[in-house]
Amino acid sequence: MPDVFPRSVMFPEYINQIFYLVGEVVVLSAVAVLILSIIVTLLIIYSFKTGNFFAARYMLLGIVLLENVIIALFWIFRADDSIVNDVGVRLRNYINNKKFLMIPYKDRSIFMPQCVRSTECPAKLTPEGIKCINCGRCGVGEAKKRAEEMGYRFFIVPGSSFNKRMIKKYRPRAIVGVGCHMEIKEGLDLCHSHGIPARGVLLSKAGCVATELDWDLFYKSIEEK
Numbered sequence: 001m002p003d004v005f006p007r008s009v010m011f012p013e014y015i016n017q018i019f020y021l022v023g024e025v026v027v028l029s030a031v032a033v034l035i036l037s038i039i040v041t042l043l044i045i046y047s048f049k050t051g052n053f054f055a056a057r058y059m060l061l062g063i064v065l066l067e068n069v070i071i072a073l074f075w076i077f078r079a080d081d082s083i084v085n086d087v088g089v090r091l092r093n094y095i096n097n098k099k100f101l102m103i104p105y106k107d108r109s110i111f112m113p114q115c116v117r118s119t120e121c122p123a124k125l126t127p128e129g130i131k132c133i134n135c136g137r138c139g140v141g142e143a144k145k146r147a148e149e150m151g152y153r154f155f156i157v158p159g160s161s162f163n164k165r166m167i168k169k170y171r172p173r174a175i176v177g178v179g180c181h182m183e184i185k186e187g188l189d190l191c192h193s194h195g196i197p198a199r200g201v202l203l204s205k206a207g208c209v210a211t212e213l214d215w216d217l218f219y220k221s222i223e224e225k
């Protein structure tokens with residue numbers, strides 16, 4: 001049978017060399033990504049266990065860029081990958097902390113998710129969010145009262161575009177946001193893009209309704225000066 005693809009026509013030597021180089025670059029890049037991901041994973045575990053952060057800004061950059069590989073590593077070793085998100089939020093809070101604490105209460109805003117309300121909440125939706133009437137059915141009423149007495153502006157968030165609208169309208173100089181991992185991550189990125197130091201407080205039980213918040217942790221987060 002005749003040679004359909006003669007070697008001299010299909011693969012001149014310089015093409016072979018290019019393929020070889022590309023292959024080498026791909027393999028070396030994959031090894032570099034894997035090594036960096038392992039280093040960041042070890043730093044995440046260290047931070048989770050000790051509460052300390054080493055090279056915080058580089059670590060956050062590593063989490064943002066290598067998140068999928070890091071989560072895959074947690075999955076391979078059957079470890080709880082929610083640790084990655086948890087440390088990611090704490091790391092962002094840590095990085096923002098100094099600037100956040102410089103802002104007085106009166107220039108800070110709180111964004112509380114509506115899912116933390118009682119399922120029998122009688123509050124009405126308004127253009128400024130859901131207006132709590134402090135009916136006593138959930139902890140939001142008391143939190144709003146205490147926060148507003150301190151000087152905070154307090155919002156109960158009805159939907160995703162609400163935060164952007166209120167930031168544009170009131171221009172808070174610092175923000176405390178409550179939510180699940182995804183909401184906090186998006187909220188902190190939004191604040192970062194507006195140059196606003198922010199602090200995220202994770203829900204202790206996430207979901208769409210009847211979520212739970214560690215209120216002591218929340219008060220500690222908003223009262224810190």
Ligand code: SF4
Pocket residue numbers: 117118120121122123131132133134135136137138139140141142
């Ligand atoms: S305290 Fe406020 S948020 Fe909670 S159920 Fe009553 S009105 Fe709704």
